[in-house]
Amino acid sequence: MSTSPLAVPGGTWTLGDRTVTRFGYGAMQLAGPWVMGPPADRTGALAVLRAAVDLGITHIDTSDAYGPRVTNQLIREALHPYPETLTIATKVGATRDARGGWPPARRPDDLRRQVADNLESLGVDVLDLVNLRLGDADGPQPESLAEAFGTLAELQQQGLIRHLGVSNATAEQVDEARRIAPIVCVQNRYNLVHRHDDPLVDRLAAAGIAYVPFFPLGGFTPLQSSTLSSIAARLGSTPMSIALAWLLQRSPNILLIPGTSSTAHLRENVLGAGLTLSADDVAELEGIGAERTPSAGRAR
Numbered sequence: 001m002s003t004s005p006l007a008v009p010g011g012t013w014t015l016g017d018r019t020v021t022r023f024g025y026g027a028m029q030l031a032g033p034w035v036m037g038p039p040a041d042r043t044g045a046l047a048v049l050r051a052a053v054d055l056g057i058t059h060i061d062t063s064d065a066y067g068p069r070v071t072n073q074l075i076r077e078a079l080h081p082y083p084e085t086l087t088i089a090t091k092v093g094a095t096r097d098a099r100g101g102w103p104p105a106r107r108p109d110d111l112r113r114q115v116a117d118n119l120e121s122l123g124v125d126v127l128d129l130v131n132l133r134l135g136d137a138d139g140p141q142p143e144s145l146a147e148a149f150g151t152l153a154e155l156q157q158q159g160l161i162r163h164l165g166v167s168n169a170t171a172e173q174v175d176e177a178r179r180i181a182p183i184v185c186v187q188n189r190y191n192l193v194h195r196h197d198d199p200l201v202d203r204l205a206a207a208g209i210a211y212v213p214f215f216p217l218g219g220f221t222p223l224q225s226s227t228l229s230s231i232a233a234r235l236g237s238t239p240m241s242i243a244l245a246w247l248l249q250r251s252p253n254i255l256l257i258p259g260t261s262s263t264a265h266l267r268e269n270v271l272g273a274g275l276t277l278s279a280d281d282v283a284e285l286e287g288i289g290a291e292r293t294p295s296a297g298r299a300r
Contacts, residue, residue, distance in 0.1 A: 023270060025060050026062075030074055048261060080122075090129070165210075186200065194215075209253065
């Protein structure tokens with residue numbers, strides 16, 4: 001059953017030759033607990049994906065490591081053949097182990113295999129956008145990405161990838177990637193508390209490169225903030241909606257990929273992110289970073 005369309009907040013952004021809604025959808029939560037195994041409600045997971053497209057969202061974020069292979073297969077089952085307007089971004093550079101860890105897999109052969117796996121599981125001949133996942137579960141790490149990103153650039157030249165990006169990256173790694181091949185986005189951990197990338201967000205905006213924050217409300221454990229809760233109550237909204245609305249207003253190059261396994265929550269997120277925050281609201285929210293020190297969380 002189709003979902004009645006809403007006004008997707010934030011307008012659009014251009015990723016290379018693709019125009020996407022700034023409000024997207026992240027498929028990570030469709031897998032089982034700790035992003036391992038199948039969803040508890042497969043029918044519900046397929047319904048959320050179809051609802052996202054029905055609502056007008058044109059940017060879906062995934063990875064073959066989610067499950068592994070679970071979210072890509074759900075996306076294919078729910079949406080293939082894909083609408084021409086839909087952009088599917090995926091990530092390579094990590095696999096999963098039996099304990100639910102995210103061991104790095106960035107050697108050239110690893111990356112070629114992961115790109116091939118994504119092509120197969122999504123059922124496409126070319127991937128719209130591939131992000132190279134760097135660092136580890138503790139966040140970005142200072143290391144060269146030259147060999148790994150160069151491998152993806154070669155696959156792009158072979159016609160298997162349209163656009164490239166980096167994830168969990170330092171500002172120096174972003175610069176290194178740009179010297180190898182053009183990038184259209186950076187996907188890092190960023191939210192009301194975790195503001196270390198503020199200078200990078202602004203620099204990328206000036207260069208026309210998207211910034212895609214993950215964990216917009218702190219991670220697997222929601223950010224506990226009396227200020228955020230107070231503002232949400234005052235505006236008749238939810239903490240998640242306020243956090244998403246702040247991100248959309250923070251910079252025009254920020255693209256959102258909040259995830260949910262509930263169609264109702266998806267609609268709530270879309271409606272809530274369209275809230276316009278006043279200058280006083282924004283000033284109050286930007287003081288949250290002083291309330292607590294951000295925890296490391298889990299990298300994606």
